[in-house]
Amino acid sequence: MHRLALLMLWVFVFTIPWQNSLSLEAVGTISQLLGIVAFLVAILRCVSSGHLRRPSGTLLLVGTFGMYALFSAGWSLDSNTTLVKALTIVELVAMFWLITEVVSDDRQICGLLCAYVAGSTISVMATFARFATGTANQDLRYTAAGFNPNDAALTLALAIPMACFLMVRKRSLWTKLLLLAYVIAAPVAIALSGSRTGVLACCAAFSMSTLGLRRIRWSRRLTLIAALGVCAWCLVAFVPETSWARISTISAQVDSGDLNQRTAIWAAGLKEFAAHPVLGVGEGAYLQISDRQLGEGFVAHNTFVSVLVELGMVGFLLFAAILQKTARDVAGLEGSDRLMWAAVAATWFVGVLAATWETQKATWLLIALISLAARANAHEFDLQLTEEEMTADYEFSN
Numbered sequence: 001m002h003r004l005a006l007l008m009l010w011v012f013v014f015t016i017p018w019q020n021s022l023s024l025e026a027v028g029t030i031s032q033l034l035g036i037v038a039f040l041v042a043i044l045r046c047v048s049s050g051h052l053r054r055p056s057g058t059l060l061l062v063g064t065f066g067m068y069a070l071f072s073a074g075w076s077l078d079s080n081t082t083l084v085k086a087l088t089i090v091e092l093v094a095m096f097w098l099i100t101e102v103v104s105d106d107r108q109i110c111g112l113l114c115a116y117v118a119g120s121t122i123s124v125m126a127t128f129a130r131f132a133t134g135t136a137n138q139d140l141r142y143t144a145a146g147f148n149p150n151d152a153a154l155t156l157a158l159a160i161p162m163a164c165f166l167m168v169r170k171r172s173l174w175t176k177l178l179l180l181a182y183v184i185a186a187p188v189a190i191a192l193s194g195s196r197t198g199v200l201a202c203c204a205a206f207s208m209s210t211l212g213l214r215r216i217r218w219s220r221r222l223t224l225i226a227a228l229g230v231c232a233w234c235l236v237a238f239v240p241e242t243s244w245a246r247i248s249t250i251s252a253q254v255d256s257g258d259l260n261q262r263t264a265i266w267a268a269g270l271k272e273f274a275a276h277p278v279l280g281v282g283e284g285a286y287l288q289i290s291d292r293q294l295g296e297g298f299v300a301h302n303t304f305v306s307v308l309v310e311l312g313m314v315g316f317l318l319f320a321a322i323l324q325k326t327a328r329d330v331a332g333l334e335g336s337d338r339l340m341w342a343a344v345a346a347t348w349f350v351g352v353l354a355a356t357w358e359t360q361k362a363t364w365l366l367i368a369l370i371s372l373a374a375r376a377n378a379h380e381f382d383l384q385l386t387e388e389e390m391t392a393d394y395e396f397s398n
Contacts, residue, residue, distance in 0.1 A: 001045040005102045008038035010115045016361050017119035017155050020146030021126055031361065035095055042098050053101050058325050058371040062364070065318040066093035069283045072311060076282020077289070085284030085359060092364045099368040106337075106376050109369055110169060113162045116365070120159035121182050123152065127189040131238075140242040141194040153190045153198020154351035155362055160186055160205040161343035165336060168220070180223070184231045191239040194246040196253070196260075201351035208343030262301045262354060268293040269300055269309040280312030286356075303352035303363075319358065326367050329374035337377070341370050 012034040015022075019031035027033045046052050055063075069086040076082035103109060126144035136142050143152040163179040163186075170176055187206075190198045206228075253259050272281055272289045281289060286309055287297040300306035308316045330341045344366060348357075357363045 001041070001048050002102075005038070005041045005045045006108065006111075008034065008041050009098065009102050010111060012038045013112050013115040013365065014119040016365065017116060017159070018123040018126060018144055019361070021123075021144050023146065032091075035091070035098075039094055039098050042102055046101070055097075056100060056371055056375060058322065058329070058367065059096060059100055061318065061322045061325060062096050062367070063093050065315065065322060066090050068315055068318060069311060072280060072282045072315070075279055077285040078282060078287070081284040081287065082282040088359050089283065092359065092361065095361065096364050096368045099365065100372060103369075103372050104376075106373070109372055109376065110166065112365075112369060113166060117159045117163050117166065117179065117182055120156050120186065121178075123147075123156060124182070124185050124189040127152070127192055128185075131192050139194070139246075140240075141246075142189075142192040142243075149193040150195045150197050150351075150355050151357075151360070153193045153195035154201050154348075154355060154357070156186045156190055157198055157201040157205050157347050157351065158344055158362060158366070160202065161209045161340055161347060164209045164224070164343075165340035168336060180227050183224075184227050184234065187231050188234045188238060191235055191243055191247065194243045196247055196250045197351055197354040199247050200250070201347050204350040205343060205347040208339075208346045211339055211343075259354070261298075264294060265290055265298045265301055266305050269305055273309045273312075276312060278312045278314060280308070280310050280315055283310050286310055299356040301354055301356060303355065303357045306356045307358055322367065326370050329370050332374055333377055337373055341373060345370070 012031060015029075015031040015034055019029040022030040024030065024033060027036075066086075066089045069089045070083075073079050073082040073086055099112075103112065123144045127142055130136070130145070131142040137149070141149045143149050147155075160183060163182045167176050167179045167183075170179070187202050190202050257263060268290050269286055271293070286300050286306060289309070290299075291297040300309065304316075304319075307319045311319075326345070330338060330345055333341060348363070348366060351357070352363075
């Protein structure tokens with residue numbers, strides 16, 4: 001049962017980067033269906049083994065945040081939307097528990113990192129396929145089907161430091177080559193999306209990842225530098241002028257202070273926050289605020305503003321506590337683990353400054369894996385695996 005739980009979790013994580021490309025009418029996205037299956041298998045595993053891991057401090061904070069979001073339906077400006085969004089957060093809490101319950105060592109964490117990078121590779125290939133066939137959205141931006149360009153770009157950017165880390169950890173030459181191919185291809189797919197936020201997140205990913213170059217051999221450094229050269233050539237050769245024209249407006253948007261209408265959207269939300277500072281307007285109610293003040297419904301386009309306005313100071317402080325605990329967990333890691341997770345965290349932070357990601361699976365996946373990495377580093381796991389389960393762990397990690 002432990003082997004099956006690990007397998008289902010791996011498949012679930014694998015689908016997260018391309019989940020919107022395959023939707024099922026009765027269930028939702030493919031990852032939602034697989035998440036339900038993985039959760040049920042984990043429950044059966046706990047029942048059959050008679051073991052339930054002691055919850056971490058991060059899990060307790062995440063659970064409290066999810067319950068508060070659900071309760072916000074009681075005072076929301078749009079209770080129906082709040083109930084739907086809050087139930088999504090409750091699902092994410094269940095996902096968080098699933099990951100922290102099933103995974104128990106560093107090798108399994110690496111296995112899930114491989115799953116995320118592999119899933120991101122599928123999304124990159126889907127982006128290239130749509131570009132090759134000329135299938136763009138309204139403003140000539142290319143992404144995998146079903147994705148908002150900014151969300152797609154940030155999803156891919158997060159996998160870049162993971163791939164760099166795994167290239168050092170993995171021994172198989174073919175695995176290293178596939179990871180290297182992702183490091184080359186992902187920036188091209190991000191540029192094709194025309195996402196300015198994605199480009200900045202990609203720059204953060206590479207900037208932080210290069211800090212680990214001094215820890216590896218010169219031969220590997222030269223390989224990565226050559227890969228960056230190939231990536232630069234691909235960017236020049238294949239990314240169309242329409243994408244570059246949009247990306248090149250980053251400086252102009254910052255200078256104008258408009259940020260593609262985001263400052264007006266934030267101002268509308270903060271104006272409403274002044275009227276509901278403690279409890280907020282309710283999870284998901286930002287759309288109603290912006291529709292009333294701006295004439296069109298917008299999400300916050302900033303995770304921190306979104307949480308502050310929708311859940312008030314109470315929800316914001318809970319969210320801040322989760323992030324503060326996560327930052328402490330990263331700081332407590334050692335060597336390449338700390339560098340990799342710091343790079344992933346920096347990439348996420350840059351991306352969510354212009355994206356609403358508190359209800360995205362990738363956000364809570366990363367927080368869960370960082371929490372697990374910290375517990376593994378401190379040897380805190382109290383679940384004693386049977387010989388059969390230890391064998392399953394070894395097979396999964398390999």
